[in-house]
Amino acid sequence: xxxxxxxxxxxxxxxxxxxxxxxxxxxxxxxxxxxxxxxxxxxxxxxxxxxxxxxxxxxxxxxxxxxxxxxxxxxxxxxxxxxxxxxxxxxxxxxxxxxxxxxxxxxxxxxxxxxxxxxxxxxxxxxxxxxxxxxxxxxxxxxxxxxxxxxxxxxxxxxxxxxxxxxxxxxxxxxxxxxxxxxxxxxxxxxxxxxxxxxxxxxxxxxxxxxxxxxxxxxxxxxxxxxxxxxxxxxxxxxxxxxxxxxxxxxxxxxxxxxxxxxxxxxxxxxxxxxxxxxxxxxxxxxxxxxxxxxxxxxxxxxxxxxxx
Amino acid sequence: xxxxxxxxxxxxxxxxxxxxxxxxxxxxxxxxxxxxxxxxxxxxxxxxxxxxxxxxxxxxxxxxxxxxxxxxxxxxxxxxxxxxxxxxxxxxxxxxxxxxxxxxxxxxxxxxxxxxxxxxxxxxxxxxxxxxxxxxxxxxxxxxxxxxxxxxxxxxxxxxxxxxxxxxxxxxxxxxxxxxxxxxxxxxxxxxxxxxxxxxxxxxxxxxxxxxxxxxxxxxxxxxxxxxxxxxxxxxxxxxxxxxxxxxxxxxxxxxxxxxxxxxxxxxxxxxxxxxxxxxxxxxxxxxxxx
Numbered sequence: 001x002x003x004x005x006x007x008x009x010x011x012x013x014x015x016x017x018x019x020x021x022x023x024x025x026x027x028x029x030x031x032x033x034x035x036x037x038x039x040x041x042x043x044x045x046x047x048x049x050x051x052x053x054x055x056x057x058x059x060x061x062x063x064x065x066x067x068x069x070x071x072x073x074x075x076x077x078x079x080x081x082x083x084x085x086x087x088x089x090x091x092x093x094x095x096x097x098x099x100x101x102x103x104x105x106x107x108x109x110x111x112x113x114x115x116x117x118x119x120x121x122x123x124x125x126x127x128x129x130x131x132x133x134x135x136x137x138x139x140x141x142x143x144x145x146x147x148x149x150x151x152x153x154x155x156x157x158x159x160x161x162x163x164x165x166x167x168x169x170x171x172x173x174x175x176x177x178x179x180x181x182x183x184x185x186x187x188x189x190x191x192x193x194x195x196x197x198x199x200x201x202x203x204x205x206x207x208x209x210x211x212x213x214x215x216x217x218x219x220x221x222x223x224x225x226x227x228x229x230x231x232x233x234x235x236x237x238x239x240x241x242x243x244x245x246x247x248x249x250x251x252x253x254x255x256x257x258x259x260x261x262x263x264x265x266x267x268x269x270x271x272x273x274x275x276x277x278x279x280x281x282x283x284x285x286x287x288x289x290x291x292x293x294x295x296x297x298x299x300x301x302x303x304x305x306x307x308x309x
Numbered sequence: 310x311x312x313x314x315x316x317x318x319x320x321x322x323x324x325x326x327x328x329x330x331x332x333x334x335x336x337x338x339x340x341x342x343x344x345x346x347x348x349x350x351x352x353x354x355x356x357x358x359x360x361x362x363x364x365x366x367x368x369x370x371x372x373x374x375x376x377x378x379x380x381x382x383x384x385x386x387x388x389x390x391x392x393x394x395x396x397x398x399x400x401x402x403x404x405x406x407x408x409x410x411x412x413x414x415x416x417x418x419x420x421x422x423x424x425x426x427x428x429x430x431x432x433x434x435x436x437x438x439x440x441x442x443x444x445x446x447x448x449x450x451x452x453x454x455x456x457x458x459x460x461x462x463x464x465x466x467x468x469x470x471x472x473x474x475x476x477x478x479x480x481x482x483x484x485x486x487x488x489x490x491x492x493x494x495x496x497x498x499x500x501x502x503x504x505x506x507x508x509x510x511x512x513x514x515x516x517x518x519x520x521x522x523x524x525x526x527x528x529x530x531x532x533x534x535x536x537x538x539x540x541x542x543x544x545x546x547x548x549x550x551x552x553x554x555x556x557x558x559x560x561x562x563x564x565x566x567x568x569x570x571x572x573x574x575x576x577x578x579x580x581x582x583x584x585x586x587x588x589x590x591x592x593x594x595x596x597x598x599x600x
Contacts, residue, residue, distance in 0.1 A: 066487075067487075068467060068484070068487075069467075070404065070467065070468065071484060143499075143500075147503075148503065151504070151505075157461045157489070157504055157506075157507070158504065159489055159500075159504075237492075238496070241489040241490075242466075242489055242490040242491065242492075243487055243488050243489045243490060244487055244490075245487050245488075253488070253489040255490075262492070263466040263467075263490060263491075263492040264466060264467060264468060265378075266350075266376070266377045266378025266379075266380060266381050266492075267378045267379060267380040267381075267466055267467065267468030267469050267470075268380045268405075268468055269380050269383060269384040269387075269403060269404065269405035269406055270384045270388070270405075271384075271405055272404050272405030273404070274380075274404065274405075274467075274468060275380075275405070
C-alpha cells in the first residue's frame with residue numbers, strides 16, 4: 001500500500017525527463033532571444049551615437065545627399081547624408097521584385113497547376129540549386145556578363161541600378177518561386193474541383209480561383225524576396241558602382257546601404273564619427289528588415305481572415 | 310536507460326576534456342609564443358609571408374595575420390587587442406587615433422600609379438590634368454589629347470589607405486569628386502581593364518598589361534623613381550605597436566626589417582624596401598634626404 005502511495009506521490013521518471021527537456025529548450029530559446037536583443041542594443045547604441053554624441057541632425061541624415069563623414073559638407077556640418085544609399089537600396093529592391101514577380105508566379109503556376117510531375121522532378125531541384133549558389137558567384141557573373149551587357153545595350157559605364165536589378169532578380173527568383181508554389185499548393189483541392197465542375201476551363205480556374213485564393217501567400221513570398229534583396233550586400237556591391245550619388249538614371253553609378261557598409265567598415269576606427277555613421281546605416285537596415293517582417297506577419301493575418309470568410 | 314546514461318556521461322567527460330585542452334592550449338600559446346597582427350590588406354601579404362618564414366625558423370612561434378583594413382588595424386592596436394596593427398597611413402592621419410600612444414615601424418614602401426583603360430589613347434598627364442580629372446573638371450579624354458570618350462572615375466573606398474595616399478600626393482590634398490568606389494585593388498584594376506574610359510589608381514604590385522599605367526609629368530611609375538622621390542605618389546607601410554611592445558613583437562619587427570627579409574621577400578611581393586629609399590617622409594609630408 002505504501003509503495004503504491006509513494007510511487008503516486010513521487011515524480012515519475014518520465015515527468016523528470018520532460019522537465020529536463022523543457023529546461024533545455026527554454027534555455028536555448030532564452031539564449032537566442034538574448035542574442036537578438038544584444039544585437040539590437042549594440043547596433044542602436046552605436047547607430048544613435050551619431051545623433052547624440054556627434055550631434056548630427058536626424059532629418060539631415062535622412063535627407064542629405066552628401067556622404068563623406070570625414071569631411072564637412074557645404075553647410076559646415078559633417079557630410080553624412082544617407083539619402084543616396086536609402087534611395088538606391090529601395091529602388092533596387094522594388095525593381096528587382098517587380099521584375100522577379102511575373103517570372104516567379106509563372107514558374108510557380110507551371111510547377112503546381114500545369115505540370116506538377118515535371119515541376120517536382122526538374123523545376124524544384126533547379127530553383128533549390130539557385131538558392132544554394134553563393135552570392136559572390138552571382139556578383140562575379142554580374143561583373144563579367146551583366147555589366148558589359150548593360151554598357152553595350154543601354155550606355156553609361158554599365159554600373160548602376162539596372163545591373164544591380166538584373167543580378168538581384170536572379171537571386172530572389174528562387175525564393176519567391178518556391179514560396180509562391182507553396183502558397184498555390186496550399187489552396188484547397190475542392191476550390192479547383194468546384195471551379196472545374198462549374199464548367200470553368202483550366203486557365204479560368206487558375207486565373208480566377210487559384211491565384212486569387214493564393215494572393216496572401218504570394219504577397220508574403222514577394223515581401224520575403226524584397227527583404228532578401230534589401231539585405232544583399234556582396235553581389236550588389238560588385239555591380240552597382242558604389243558611388244554615393246543620387247541616381248539620376250538607371251545606368252548611372254549608385255550605392256546601397258549594404259554596399260557602403262561593407263566597403264567602409266574596415267577603414268574606420270571604432271568610436272569615430274565615420275564609424276558611428278556606418279552604424280547608423282546598419283540601424284536603418286535593421287529597422288527596415290523589421291518592417292519587412294511586420295508586413296509579412298500582417299499579410300499572413302489578413303490572408304487568414306479572408307479564407308475563413 | 311543505463312546505456313544512454315553511460316553515453317551521456319561519456320559525452321560530458323569528452324566535452325570537459327576538450328574544453329580543458331582548449332583552455333590549456335590557449336594559455337600556453339597566448340603567453341608568449343604567438344602574436345596577432347591585424348589591419349591593412351595591402352600590407353597583409355608581406356606580414357603573412359614574413360610570419361610564415363619566421364615560424365619555420367623559430368619552432369613553436371605563430372604569427373596570426375588578419376585583414377580588416379587600416380582603420381581596424383589602428384583601432385585594434387589602440388585598444389590593445391592585438392600586438393601589431395598594420396596600416397597604410399600614418400596614425401596621425403587617421404581620425405580617432407591617438408598617435409602618441411603608438412610606436413611606428415615603417416617596414417616597406419608602396420608606390421601608387423594611376424591606371425587607365427588601354428583604349429583611351431593617353432599615356433602621360435600633367436599633375437594639373439590628373440587633378441582636374443579626379444576633381445571632375447575634365448570629363449572627356451579629348452580634353453587631354455585622347456579619344457572622344459567620357460571619363461569614368463573609379464575610386465577606392467573612403468578611408469582606404471591607397472585613396473588617402475593618392476589624394477594627398479597626386480591631388481595635393483584635394484578630395485576626389487564623388488564617383489564609383491571599389492573596395493579592393495584587384496577589382497579596381499579589372500574594372501578599369503574592362504570599362505572604356507575608366508581611370509583609377511593601384512599599388513605598383515597590381516600593375517600589369519591589362520591596363521595602362523600613366524606617366525605623370527613625364528615620370529614613369531617605377532621603383533627607382535620612387536626611391537629618389539621623382540615619383541611622388543607613394544606611402545609607407547606601417548606596423549604599429551604600443552610604446553612598449555613585448556619581446557616577441559620586437560623580435561618579429563626586427564626580423565621584417567632585417568636585410569634578409571628586405572632584400573628578398575619585400576621585393577618578391579612587389580613592395581619597395583625601406584633600405585633602398587634615398588628620402589624620408591614625415592607624417593606631415595616633409596621630405597628629407599637620407600645620407
